[in-house]
Amino acid sequence: MNRAHPYLPNSVPEIKEKMMDEIGVKSIDDLYVNIPEKLRFKGELQVPGPYTELEMKKQVSDTLEKNTPLKCPPFLGGGVWPHYVPSVVDEVVHRAEFLTSYTPYQPEISQGILQSIFEYQSLICELVEMAVANASMYDWSSALGEAALLASRLNHRDTILVPTHISPSRLAVLKTYTGPAGMRVEKVNNDSESGMMDLEDLTNRVDDKTAAVYVETPSYLGFAEENVEAIGEITHDKKALYVTGVDPISLGLLKAPGSYGADVVVGEGQPLGNHMSYGGPLLGIFACNHDNAIIRQMPGRIIGITETIADKRRAFVMTLQTREQHIRREKATSNICSNEALCSVAGAVYLSLLGPNGLRDLAETCTSRAHYAIRRINEIDGAKAPHFNSYHFKEFTVKYSNRKAADVNKVLLAHGYQGGKPLKPEFPELGESALFCVTEMHTKKDIDGLMAALREATH
Amino acid sequence: MTVRKFRQADWEEPLIFELSHEGRYGFHPPEAEEGIRDEVNVEWLVPQGIARETPAGLPEVSEMEVLRHFIHLSQMNYGVNSGLIYPLGSCTMKYNPIINEVLASHPSLTGAHPDQDPSTVQGILEFLYKLKQGYLSVTGMDDATLQPAAGAHGEWTGIMLIRAYHHDRGESAQRTEIIVPDSAHGTNPASAAMAGYKIVEVPSNPDGTVNLDALKAVVGPQTAGLMLTNPNTLGIFDHQIAEIAEIIHGAGGLMYYDGANLNAIMGKCRPGDMGFDVVHVNLHKTFSTPHGGGGPGSGPVGCKAILAKYLPVPDIVYRDGKYTLSYDSPKSIGKVHGYYGNVNVMLKAYAYMLTMGPEGLREASELSVLNANYIARKLKDTKGLSLPFAPEKPRMHEAVLSAQKLSEDTTVRALNVAKNLLDHGLHAPTIYFPLIVPEALMVEPTETEPVEALDDFIEVVKKTCELAYTNPQEALKAPVNTVVGKLDEAKAAHPKTICLSWRKLCQLIAE
Numbered sequence: 001m002n003r004a005h006p007y008l009p010n011s012v013p014e015i016k017e018k019m020m021d022e023i024g025v026k027s028i029d030d031l032y033v034n035i036p037e038k039l040r041f042k043g044e045l046q047v048p049g050p051y052t053e054l055e056m057k058k059q060v061s062d063t064l065e066k067n068t069p070l071k072c073p074p075f076l077g078g079g080v081w082p083h084y085v086p087s088v089v090d091e092v093v094h095r096a097e098f099l100t101s102y103t104p105y106q107p108e109i110s111q112g113i114l115q116s117i118f119e120y121q122s123l124i125c126e127l128v129e130m131a132v133a134n135a136s137m138y139d140w141s142s143a144l145g146e147a148a149l150l151a152s153r154l155n156h157r158d159t160i161l162v163p164t165h166i167s168p169s170r171l172a173v174l175k176t177y178t179g180p181a182g183m184r185v186e187k188v189n190n191d192s193e194s195g196m197m198d199l200e201d202l203t204n205r206v207d208d209k210t211a212a213v214y215v216e217t218p219s220y221l222g223f224a225e226e227n228v229e230a231i232g233e234i235t236h237d238k239k240a241l242y243v244t245g246v247d248p249i250s251l252g253l254l255k256a257p258g259s260y261g262a263d264v265v266v267g268e269g270q271p272l273g274n275h276m277s278y279g280g281p282l283l284g285i286f287a288c289n290h291d292n293a294i295i296r297q298m299p300g301r302i303i304g305i306t307e308t309i310a311d312k313r314r315a316f317v318m319t320l321q322t323r324e325q326h327i328r329r330e331k332a333t334s335n336i337c338s339n340e341a342l343c344s345v346a347g348a349v350y351l352s353l354l355g356p357n358g359l360r361d362l363a364e365t366c367t368s369r370a371h372y373a374i375r376r377i378n379e380i381d382g383a384k385a386p387h388f389n390s391y392h393f394k395e396f397t398v399k400y401s402n403r404k405a406a407d408v409n410k411v412l413l414a415h416g417y418q419g420g421k422p423l424k425p426e427f428p429e430l431g432e433s434a435l436f437c438v439t440e441m442h443t444k445k446d447i448d449g450l451m452a453a454l455r456e457a458t459h
Numbered sequence: 460m461t462v463r464k465f466r467q468a469d470w471e472e473p474l475i476f477e478l479s480h481e482g483r484y485g486f487h488p489p490e491a492e493e494g495i496r497d498e499v500n501v502e503w504l505v506p507q508g509i510a511r512e513t514p515a516g517l518p519e520v521s522e523m524e525v526l527r528h529f530i531h532l533s534q535m536n537y538g539v540n541s542g543l544i545y546p547l548g549s550c551t552m553k554y555n556p557i558i559n560e561v562l563a564s565h566p567s568l569t570g571a572h573p574d575q576d577p578s579t580v581q582g583i584l585e586f587l588y589k590l591k592q593g594y595l596s597v598t599g600m601d602d603a604t605l606q607p608a609a610g611a612h613g614e615w616t617g618i619m620l621i622r623a624y625h626h627d628r629g630e631s632a633q634r635t636e637i638i639v640p641d642s643a644h645g646t647n648p649a650s651a652a653m654a655g656y657k658i659v660e661v662p663s664n665p666d667g668t669v670n671l672d673a674l675k676a677v678v679g680p681q682t683a684g685l686m687l688t689n690p691n692t693l694g695i696f697d698h699q700i701a702e703i704a705e706i707i708h709g710a711g712g713l714m715y716y717d718g719a720n721l722n723a724i725m726g727k728c729r730p731g732d733m734g735f736d737v738v739h740v741n742l743h744k745t746f747s748t749p750h751g752g753g754g755p756g757s758g759p760v761g762c763k764a765i766l767a768k769y770l771p772v773p774d775i776v777y778r779d780g781k782y783t784l785s786y787d788s789p790k791s792i793g794k795v796h797g798y799y800g801n802v803n804v805m806l807k808a809y810a811y812m813l814t815m816g817p818e819g820l821r822e823a824s825e826l827s828v829l830n831a832n833y834i835a836r837k838l839k840d841t842k843g844l845s846l847p848f849a850p851e852k853p854r855m856h857e858a859v860l861s862a863q864k865l866s867e868d869t870t871v872r873a874l875n876v877a878k879n880l881l882d883h884g885l886h887a888p889t890i891y892f893p894l895i896v897p898e899a900l901m902v903e904p905t906e907t908e909p910v911e912a913l914d915d916f917i918e919v920v921k922k923t924c925e926l927a928y929t930n931p932q933e934a935l936k937a938p939v940n941t942v943v944g945k946l947d948e949a950k951a952a953h954p955k956t957i958c959l960s961w962r963k964l965c966q967l968i969a970e
Contacts, residue, residue: 005819007554007747009909010826019829019910023836028825031832031853032727034696041728046596048589049816053558056813060806064567066582076572079797086486088522090564092529093751100538100555102547102750105889108941109467109881112536113752116529119475122961126516132959135753138608141797149653172794176619176771180655217509224509253501255509268797277563278583279573279798280608281755290963292954301753305958306951308943315943319951319959325611325649326892330658335649338609338743338758342751345529352475352525353485356514361488364501368491371499391506413576421574444492 005050071416072446077395077437078220078421079140079167080279081271083249083362084441089273089349093342103301103338107317114316117341118303120348127251127351127359128265129258130287135301136340137284140268141170144214144245145177146286146299146334147264148185151212151241153297153333158183160243161205161213163197164190167220168426170245183211195223195388199230206238212264216245217254221423221435222370222395223388224254232261248272248285249439250393252363264288273350274343283343296323299334301341362440366394369447370438376451382458387430395437397423397430403458405434411457417450419457462919463543465884469942470531476961478528479518485525516962535942536752537886544912546834548857548889548901549644549692551722551744553827556814559747559807568806573798577783583802584782588775590809591759597820598718598738599731600761604770606800610719613739613758614650614686616771619792620737620762621684621713622654623769627790630711634683637715638707640669642693642893647686647717656683663895667695667848669703678710688717689733690724690855692893692901693848694831704734713737713766721745722905723828723856726821730761737762746808757804771795826906827856830913834858834902837917843868843924847896857903859896866898871927871934873898878937878945879923885916 004011010019016028025031032040051059073082093099097112104110117135124133137143148160160178162171164187175185189201197215206213213235217225225231228244235242244257246267257265269283270276288294304319325332354362370392377385377398386396398420400408405422412419420434427433438447491499520528539545545552563569571580591603607613618637625634637651638659648658661673669687685707690696697703704714716730716738722745730738742748743756750756762770772791773784784799815823835858839846843865846858862873877887877900889901904913926934938944950956958964 005815005822007556007814007907008819008822008826009907010829011822015910016826016829019833023832025832025853028829031825031828031855032696033853034698035724035728036698036701039701039728039732041599041726041732045593045726045817045820047593047812047815047817047820049813050819051813051816053814056810057558057562059813060562060586060810061565063586064562064565064582064806066585067567067571068579068581069567070579073570074572074575076574078574080573082570082572084488088485088526088529091526092533094560095530095533096540097533097536097538098752099560099749100540100552101536101752102545102550102552103753105547106537106877106881106887107946108878108938108943109537109886110752111942112532112534115472115474115535116532117752118959119961121959122474122476122964123517125960125962129515131962138612139797141794142608142612167797169794169797173797176793176795177653180619180622180653182655224506226506226509228509251511251515253505253511255511256515275569275803276572277569277803278571278580280796280801281803282608282797295959302959304951305964306947306956309945309947311944313943315946317946317948317951319948319957322952324645326645328649329645330648330652332645332649332652335611335615335646335653336609337611337646338741338750338756339754340608340751341753341755342749343755345752348475349525349529351517352520352528353522354488354517355479355484355519356517357519358484358486358488359517360511360514361490365488365491367504368495368499368501371504372491372495375498391504391509409576413579418572418575418579440488443489444495 070418071449073441074418075420075436075438076418078435079268080276081437081439082276082441083271083439085273085275086353088353089346092349093346098342098345104318111316114303116345116348118316120344121303123348123351124285124287127248128287129256130265131290132295133287134298135303136344137286137300138340139282139284140245140266141173143266143284143286144170145174147243147266148174148178148183148212149181150297152181152183154293155211157209157211159209160185160211161188163188163215163219165219165221165427166216194390196225196227197231199227202231203234206234206240210238210240212241212243214243218247218250218393221397222392223390224393228260249363249366252359253367269347272347274346281340281343283340283347297333298323300336300339365440369442370394370396373438373447380455380458383454387433394439395435397433398436399431399433400458405432408457412453415453417453463884465940467941468534472528472531474961475520475528476518478520478524481519483519483521485520485522543885544904544908544916545886546888546902546904547886548903549719551903551905553747553905554907555747555749559810562810563803563806568803581782584775586809587805588777588782590805593812594759595761597725598740598761599729600738601764602767602770603759603761605759605805606771606796607758607760608796608801609754609756610739610741610758611646611650613760614646614717615653616760616795617715617737617739618651618654620766620769623792624713624766625683633680636681637683638677638685640687641895642691643686644692644717644719651686666852667691667693668697668699671699674706678706682710682712684713684715686715686717688720690720693859694854694857695852696855700733719744720856723824725824726817727824737766742804742808747811748804748807755801755804757801823906830904830906830908831856831858833913834904834917838920841921841924843927857901859893860900860902861896862898862900865924865927869927869931871931873900875935875937876900876923879934880919881938882940883919885919
């Protein structure tokens with residue numbers, strides 16, 4: 001049967017012919033005359049289909065269901081975390097008016113998305129206690145890369161100092177971003193007991209070549225950096241930029257970067273109402289102080305308040321666009337155009353739902369359960385958590401004394417649990433360790449179940 | 460024919476902060492169980508020096524209030540699936556199929572963590588692998604990465620591959636320039652600059668194609684590559700493409716294809732066959748995934764075999780009946796995204812590909828071209844408008860009209876034409892781009908618009924032009940049917956009045 005495709009209303013033969021008639025062409029290929037004959041594709045695309053909606057749905061669902069079901073969400077963090085997404089968030093981001101719109105180039109008809117993103121920016125500012133946040137970057141990693149480039153543009157210096165246990169994937173992306181600008185990325189030593197950045201080493205390393213000092217808290221390994229204020233002072237003494245990276249959920253309990261002197265804050269907004277989805281889309285948080293020099297160097301889109309000309313009514317527009325690629329081309333502060341706008345709307349809905357108390361409650365639940373898990377793990381022979389003697393928020397390392405981390409995970413999987421990420425490939429000095437994460441998604445029963453499996457795995 | 464009486468919903472919606480009432484909750488996270496609370500006391504855990512002293516200044520709003528607030532805001536916004544035609548040139552605002560959203564909400568996908576053991580995510584890895592195979596066939600490339608999160612991210616990744624190639628051959632010090640035509644998207648020069656290159660611009664011919672003499676004059680041993688979109692931003696297919704590739708390759712440079720305009724040519728011709736070495740494709744354009752008010756998109760990058768070893772890690776490989784992630788690539792440029800890119804978006808693109816099949820993709824392209832030409836031919840002779848650059852040549856998936864004459868005759872500019880369209884419930888075309896067309900109206904209807912919608916669009920544009928000649932003051936008033944009228948954009952950017960957050964607004968009000 002030769003039926004018109006549901007997505008192609010003008011594929012009805014009479015319509016197509018009438019349209020061609022009206023514009024004076026005999027065949028569709030008359031419209032393709034500018035493509036030289038030898039360049040035309042004569043074969044058939046190697047693409048399966050076409051399938052009807054029902055057939056396709058079955059096929060794609062079957063494919064996805066080849067994933068192994070787990071007993072509870074994976075005990076994994078490190079940059080993407082299992083957190084609950086309230087139903088209201090999913091309802092809002094599926095609204096066709098948001099989902100299927102694009103960049104609000106026509107502000108009069110796009111006030112909805114403009115105000116939502118403005119609210120996202122404002123909520124992030126409250127969360128991190130900074131004056132300005134942009135509309136989003138691709139993820140934490142790219143936000144970090146852009147922060148380093150911003151620092152170098154501002155102070156014309158070329159080195160960024162990072163912690164010993166920075167997330168390896170963030171480090172990899174940072175290097176890709178800063179390589180072409182000729183920047184160097186160097187690690188600062190840490191204290192072998194606490195994991196904290198070694199302030200003496202930092203003091204010796206920061207100089208007039210240092211564009212920025214970067215600290216993550218909680219760190220990739222889960223411990224909170226306790227010297228955030230001192231690090232900021234050392235950084236500012238040498239007029240370098242202080243960049244901090246955060247897990248926003250931790251800010252229900254931990255000090256906001258704005259209160260300890262950060263100049264730029266980056267982080268991963270995925271836990272704010274966005275599903276993990278195998279690592280994307282994510283939501284790069286990017287915030288800074290109200291310093292005109294920094295704001296004018298900021299990457300990405302920014303929404304501002306203005307008013308209507310006629311009746312002075314409050315309204316929202318994209319602003320400071322002269323920084324952006326569509327105006328400034330090669331002199332733009334970044335090439336970013338499409339960003340993660342809908343994820344930032346999810347973030348706005350999420351933070352509005354939780355409010356200050358919900359966020360604190362959530363952070364308390366995560367850290368309580370993580371510490372409950374730590375206590376139980378330390379009762380198991382052959383397992384010790386965490387490596388560093390510091391406060392850990394929701395992630396922590398577990399070291400196995402007589403099993404390989406990968407082998408432990410195999411046994412856990414056989415019991416339906418995805419254990420922590422093996423760390424030896426990234427940080428050999430930590431030995432057979434794994435990075436675990438516990439959130440509100442893991443009940444006491446889940447944790448107790450994991451422990452039973454872990455006991456067997458480390459036996 | 461129906462020119463509708465459109466009125467956009469207007470809720471005069473306050474800011475979420477203005478709805479706050481102390482003590483309200485919109486959501487309760489679960490509390491730790493009693494057995495946990497007995498053992499663990501949060502107050503003892505968090506060291507004093509780093510504990511948050513004052514709660515974040517977030518609003519306190521009940522669940523329904525939050526829901527209504529954001530639904531009100533959504534109703535003050537315009538989408539492809541909720542509005543009428545959305546002919547935003549260069550953005551390919553086609554229908555975003557609902558089934559793809561349903562599938563992308565499958566818990567097997569949404570609940571998967573990127574560091575899970577590959578054996579537990581075989582379904583995800585399988586569709587990613589198959590999406591990549593389809594992508595390679597559509598683009599005519601040998602290998603690809605799905606990692607870039609957007610088009611510009613893909614451009615930069617692609618140029619980084621070119622950079623790695625020259626570096627590997629010991630020519631990176633010498634090859635410092637990327638050539639872009641004057642009709643290029645702004646992201647092209649911005650992406651090349653981010654990859655460390657100097658930008659050299661070449662002018663277009665009167666027929667909108669690349670000026671070969673000008674190209675030859677700037678090509679040399681310093682050329683790293685050329686970035687080109689074909690069909691170009693005028694919607695014109697550059698027939699000299701093989702010659703252009705020869706010139707660039709002859710000088711040792713590489714050819715970059717900006718896939719923003721791929722929607723015109725699926726199954727008709729392929730970047731790989733045109734002589735391009737590296738390409739990005741916007742899945743949120745050609746492969747129907749929604750634009751989300753500005754993102755998330757997805758910008759996979761494909762390349763010829765000579766560049767494959769520089770692709771970002773990891774690669775998805777299929778071996779012995781199993782899918783795995785391979786990091787074994789010593790010459791890779793590294794990583795461009797924290798994980799594997801916007802996987803959720805990729806699932807929608809995969810679903811689209813299966814729904815269309817090879818014939819459907821080809822037909823989609825053909826109809827996108829038919830629709831664009833239909834609009835272009837029916838509007839080009841409208842008083843005040845013109846179709847600059849070889850008006851006799853067929854356009855591909857988009858056409859760029861100029862309202863220059865209209866503007867000179869009546870003071871009604873392209874901007875005002877756009878605002879009049881909004882007043883009739885239609886989205887406006889892209890305006891003032893490409894830069895080489897004065898008073899540009901860049902129209903891309905896409906293949907999913909029925910001819911009736913095209914006729915509506917044509918009629919409203921014609922009526923607006925008529926109005927401009929008969930009553931320009933009236934035409935200059937638009938928009939009046941949208942939530943807000945003309946905005947004071949200067950105020951938004953002025954150092955004294957700039958306001959980018961609620962905190963700042965409170966300060967300004969207090970002053």
